[in-house]
Structure formats: C-alpha cells, structure tokens
Amino acid sequence: MIKTIIFDLGNVVLNFDHMLICEGIARYSRYSSNDVYQLGFNSEVFELYNRGKIRSEELFQWISRRFDINISYDTFQSIWSDIFSLDDSIERVVSDLKKNGYYLVLVSNTNELHFDFIRGNFKVIGLFDDLILSYRIGYSKPHEEIFRKALKRASSFPEECVYIDDIEEFCKVAEDLGINSIVYRSTEQLIKRLKELGVNID
Structure with missing residues (x-):
C-alpha cells in the first residue's frame, strides 16, 4: 500500500526556466545569454552551490567576475530567483x-x-x-x-x-x-x- x-x-x-537567469545576467554583460548558460550552468561552481558547498555571496562574486557585471546583490537575487511559476x-x-x-x-x-x-x-x-x-x-x-x-x-x-x-x-x-x-x-x-x-x- x-x-x-x-x-x-x-x-x-x-x-522554471534557467534561461531567464542567463538573459538577466546578459543584460548587464558583454556575454550573450547562451554564453552565460554554457559557461555558468555547465560550471562546477553552480553544482557546488546546489550542494551547499559555497555561499550565496560567493556565487554572486563569482558571477560578477566571470561575466564582468557590476550590479547590486539585490538585483542579482531578483535575476537569479524570479524564474518560477x-x-x-x-x-x-x-x-x-x-x-x-x-x-x-x-x-x-x-x-x-x-x-x-x-x-x-x-x-x-x-x-x-x-x-x-x-x-x-x-x-x-x-x-x-x-x-x-x-x-x-x-x-x-x-x-x-x-x-x-x-x-x-x-x-x-x-x-x-x-x-x-x-x-x-x-x-x-x-x-x-x-x-x-x-x-x-x-
């Protein structure tokens, strides 16, 4: 039973749609949304974050450096999270x-x-x-x-x-x-x- x-x-x-994150990051970056997906979602960093091995602030710092963006942490949180329905x-x-x-x-x-x-x-x-x-x-x-x-x-x-x-x-x-x-x-x-x-x- x-x-x-x-x-x-x-x-x-x-x-959910991970491409919404990529599009959000791309708006502030010289990288395209497809580039962000390939370099981000295929990276060990994202997997480590999903397993709780790095903190949210560390993820933000890594993304800011990797994609050469200058945004606030609050803006990043909104881009990262508002992808669900x-x-x-x-x-x-x-x-x-x-x-x-x-x-x-x-x-x-x-x-x-x-x-x-x-x-x-x-x-x-x-x-x-x-x-x-x-x-x-x-x-x-x-x-x-x-x-x-x-x-x-x-x-x-x-x-x-x-x-x-x-x-x-x-x-x-x-x-x-x-x-x-x-x-x-x-x-x-x-x-x-x-x-x-x-x-x-x-």
Missing part, C-alpha cells in the same frame, strides 16, 4: 493527496536563494510534510543517498512510496532502490498513473 508520495520540484510542482492543476493534486492522508516529501536539486524565494512566494510548499533539498544535505540527484534520506525521513519502505520526476534518469535511480516511479509529463498523466498504483486521488 502506498503511504508516501515524493515529488521533484522543478518542472513538476513549479515550472505555478501550475494550479498540480497544486490541486498535491492538496488532494495531503487531504487523503499521504505523507508528502519534496526532493529537489535546488539552492538557498531559489528556495528562499519559492518558500516566500508559493504556498504549495507548505503542503509538504518534509523537504529534502540538495543544498541542505550536500547531495544532489541522481546520487542515491538523496532517495535513501527521503525513505528514512518518511519512515517508509521503498514499495510504500511513489517518486515523481520529469527526468527519467532520476526516476530510474529511485526504481533501482525499489521505489515506484512516475516520469512526469502532465497533470492528467500523473493522476492516471497514481490511480494505477492504487493511490487515492480525487
């Missing part, structure tokens, strides 16, 4: 699952600035019983330790859980640990698959 539903955050619970239909799914008594866990590769912004702007986060966030625990998906931590914190066996992510590779890691997984494509597809797994959802 399914007891715990584990959600990915980005492009499942919230939509909510699909009301997925919020209803999360709310229904909560109402029906499932233990809800959010597992995300995210960082301090992003999650501070998300927590302050999207009430859906308050529906989750536990948050497993890469920058807090020092691991990021697809490392299996992030899934083991979710199981432990939920006090659930793998077969009692469903993991939902838009990235097939991450779902495969969960499956290898015995966790039921759903590769997210749409709210309608998600509801259908949850029902097939015996989850009580309206």
